[in-house]
Structures are given as C-alpha cells and as structure tokens.
Amino acid sequence: MRIGIVCPYSWDVPGGVQFHIRDLAEHLIGLGHQVSVLAPSDDETPLPPYVVSAGRAVPVPYNGSVARLNFGFLSAARVRRWVHEGDFDVLHIHEPATPSLALLACWSAQGPIVATFHTSNPRSRIMIAAYPILQPALEKISARIAVSEYARRTLVEHLGGDAVTIPNGVDVDFFAGAEPKSEWQGGPEGRTIGFIGRIDEPRKGLPVLIKALPRILEEAPGTRLLVAGRGDEEEAVASLPEKMRESVEFLGMVSDEDKARLLRSVDLYVAPNTGGESFGIILVEAMSAGAPVLASDLDAFEQVLDGGAAGQLFPNEQADALATAAVSLLADPERRAELRARGTRHVRRFDWSTVGADILAVYETVADGAASVAPDERIGLRARLGLARD
Incomplete structure (x- = not known):
C-alpha cells in the first residue's frame, strides 16, 4: 500500500502526536508498505528517510500548550506537490481541525482520507467558531479515528459525525x-x-x-x-x-x-x-x-x-x-x-501489533471502497468508522 501521513506539528519539537506518527510509519514500513510522512521542520533538523519537510513552523497557542504549526500559501503549494507526487492509496492526516498541514492536505487530496483526532478539549470555542471554515475539508474525510473516548467526544460535540476509537500505540x-x-x-x-x-x-x-x-x-x-x-x-x-x-x-x-x-x-x-x-x-x-x-x-x-x-x-x-x-x-x-x-x-x-492491525483495517476499508459490500453491511461499516453518508 502507498500511504501518506501528514503530521501537523513540527518534527523537531518532540510530542505525543509526532511520536505516534513516527512509530506508526516505522511499523507500516516494517510490514512492507510504502510510507511518506509530511511534517514541518527546521532546515537543520535531521529527518528519517521517510519524512518530507514542509518547511519551518511557527509557534501558536493551542489547547493549553504551544503548538508549532505550518500554514500559508507556500505550505499549500508544498502539500499539493507532495500529494500529487505520492499518488497515495490512502492519505492519513492527523488533527485536521488545526490550522496546519493536515487541513491543507484535506483541501488538496482527492483520494481516500483517514483522519485521526488526538485533541480532548470539551470547551473549544475556537473549534466551534471555525466549523464553517473546516466543514468543506472535513466532509472529504472517508473515515475518522479518535485516540480515546475523550478525543471522540470532542469530535462529536464540536464537529459532528463519529469515529472509531483506536488508541495510540507503543512498542x-x-x-x-x-x-x-x-x-x-x-x-x-x-x-x-x-x-x-x-x-x-x-x-x-x-x-x-x-x-x-x-x-x-x-x-x-x-x-x-x-x-x-x-x-x-x-x-x-x-x-x-x-x-x-x-x-x-x-x-x-x-x-x-x-x-x-x-x-x-x-x-x-x-x-x-x-x-x-x-x-x-x-x-x-x-x-x-x-x-x-x-x-x-x-x-x-x-x-x-x-x-x-x-x-x-x-x-x-x-x-x-x-x-x-x-x-x-x-x-x-x-x-x-x-x-x-x-x-x-x-x-x-496498546502494542503496535494490535493498534497497527486496527489502523490497517481502516485503511483497507476506505481504499477498497464499499463496492463489494452488501448495502446493509456497507451502512454498518460506515457508521462504525464515522464515515460521511453515501
């Protein structure tokens, strides 16, 4: 499988989302899949061979912390080029509701999109206010994953729809x-x-x-x-x-x-x-x-x-x-x-042998499409994965 993964936060400032993406990519590569990760990073940051830099990030206050994000016209051009050249079977974006590469990738992509939601913030006024801007991009998502019940709840309350819960993985x-x-x-x-x-x-x-x-x-x-x-x-x-x-x-x-x-x-x-x-x-x-x-x-x-x-x-x-x-x-x-x-x-x-298999099952579902699935089964699958309606 050709899999593109979009990291919203700067690769040179370690955090839980970056570690999750790194470990997922290396797990998938170990299984024989072709994986490319797009992430913000400073010029001097050493990157693994599977990571493509989208340029420097800027610090932005977000969810009680400071996130280093990458957004703008130059970033959008880099995202479009990476998506086009990658010709991915599945594009997996993380935190699509943040003003970051993930949202830009959502706008640029044409094929199947899987989105993982990490944030737990039950009172996010920013997310509520931004929904009209986010909606066109979020409607392109084929399947949604939440890393916990609390991340799923944030998604449901602020953006609507649902998600399958798959936790973060660890070796x-x-x-x-x-x-x-x-x-x-x-x-x-x-x-x-x-x-x-x-x-x-x-x-x-x-x-x-x-x-x-x-x-x-x-x-x-x-x-x-x-x-x-x-x-x-x-x-x-x-x-x-x-x-x-x-x-x-x-x-x-x-x-x-x-x-x-x-x-x-x-x-x-x-x-x-x-x-x-x-x-x-x-x-x-x-x-x-x-x-x-x-x-x-x-x-x-x-x-x-x-x-x-x-x-x-x-x-x-x-x-x-x-x-x-x-x-x-x-x-x-x-x-x-x-x-x-x-x-x-x-x-x-929480071992990657379990978590990775669950994520791959989502990839395969959206990549293969529902053509070979009976209508009643298709409805059940789409509901379980938080997919948009047919």
Whole structure:
C-alpha cells in the first residue's frame, strides 16, 4: 500500500502526536508498505528517510500548550506537490481541525482520507467558531479515528459525525527489554521517582510534583526525583528549600533508549498532568517498562490505567494527595509489585501489533471502497468508522 501521513506539528519539537506518527510509519514500513510522512521542520533538523519537510513552523497557542504549526500559501503549494507526487492509496492526516498541514492536505487530496483526532478539549470555542471554515475539508474525510473516548467526544460535540476509537500505540517490547541504569535506580538509602515532560509547560504538572516534594522527602528520606525534559531547570526548583534542590536531578532531553532505561530504573513513575490530555502515551510507556504508575485522575489517564487498576490515581492538582500516595507507595514494595504486574498485563492492548492491525483495517476499508459490500453491511461499516453518508 502507498500511504501518506501528514503530521501537523513540527518534527523537531518532540510530542505525543509526532511520536505516534513516527512509530506508526516505522511499523507500516516494517510490514512492507510504502510510507511518506509530511511534517514541518527546521532546515537543520535531521529527518528519517521517510519524512518530507514542509518547511519551518511557527509557534501558536493551542489547547493549553504551544503548538508549532505550518500554514500559508507556500505550505499549500508544498502539500499539493507532495500529494500529487505520492499518488497515495490512502492519505492519513492527523488533527485536521488545526490550522496546519493536515487541513491543507484535506483541501488538496482527492483520494481516500483517514483522519485521526488526538485533541480532548470539551470547551473549544475556537473549534466551534471555525466549523464553517473546516466543514468543506472535513466532509472529504472517508473515515475518522479518535485516540480515546475523550478525543471522540470532542469530535462529536464540536464537529459532528463519529469515529472509531483506536488508541495510540507503543512498542511494548522495546520498553520491557531496556536495561536499567544503576545511577537512576534507588538503593538502601532511598527510592527514585521519575517524571518525563516539558518542564516549562504547566499542564504537564511538574509544579504540582515539586510542591509535593518537601513532604515526600521528609517522610521518605533519601528519595530522588529524576526529571527528563526541556525547560528552565532553575525556575522549576525555585520554590524548594535550597537544601532539597539537590534531591532533584535534571537529565535534559533524553533519547528514546534512555527514556526506556529511565522508566525501567525508577521505583515509581509520577504523571501529575493537570489537563489537556486526550490519552497519556507516557503512562503506556511506563507500564511497558514495568514502572509502577501514580497519575492524576484525569479522565483520559483513568481510562488508560483501566479505571485505576493498572496504576494508582490521585485527585488532580492536589499536591498533598500526591505526596500521601507517593510516600505510601515508596514504602510498600508489595503494592508497587502489584501495580507493576497489572500494568504489564494491561499494556499489551496498546502494542503496535494490535493498534497497527486496527489502523490497517481502516485503511483497507476506505481504499477498497464499499463496492463489494452488501448495502446493509456497507451502512454498518460506515457508521462504525464515522464515515460521511453515501
């Protein structure tokens, strides 16, 4: 199959959508498909051979964060050329409701289009206001995928139609097989807590974790917090008493290999995110690596953690509750082992062997068309995939 995938966000600033697209592309290539990914990127960014640059992106505030998007006349020309030259059997665009390459590709494409919706934002006035502009492009979409029930709900409430829910995928064995790193592991003098995310993006929740840290250090002496991600490290710990700052170790941006090793090494992974999450890929990665997970009780996180069975939840933005749960878990190896075992079993449903097969089934449905399907079956298929009406 010739498959074109459109990434709306800049390839040089890592994020969940970019990682999902990268891993999906490499999974499909591994199965023998021809895949090309179009994405914004800076000129100096090293790109995999399957990625085509659409030029530089500009930062735009979006969904409680800052997204780096690419839009305009020059971008539109590049998209049209890429679509024409690719002659794809299926075009898979991500986040078509954002002012990005995905929307431009929707306008340019003529063949079957699959769209994946990642955003969970139940009160998006911008999306509601933009609907008249988006509608002509969105009507060209052949099938819709939502990465979670909450992303699906956002789609239904703001844009109409429906979608089949297929979660983000993870190479479970990659994380499960990583070698722990001795300097990141806890020892007789204390345990290690891990956090991975952008330091200067408040919704990732590091300020909540930092606020909880004094009590954690007081009740679980010797604990270390390992932080991986980009941002202002000095500002992140400015609220801590100076003597406690040495208990926080900043690792900066880490490679995929070191991220897996970090998750394999820590005694507890904490995800204190405060909102704007439609899935929670880091939770899946942590479970894959066998890390016990403590996470805020966002709806999306609760779903990923099987209602709290595969990881422990605490009330969102409540630093005291986070501290209480963390201290309890750090002192209870049996409870951590239970969470580790449950997470390891649960996470298999997110492996690319399952997720990739589900996405391919959508591709094949829209590529083959419904000509050979009986009328009643065709209606059922189109309804399940959130397709436009015949």
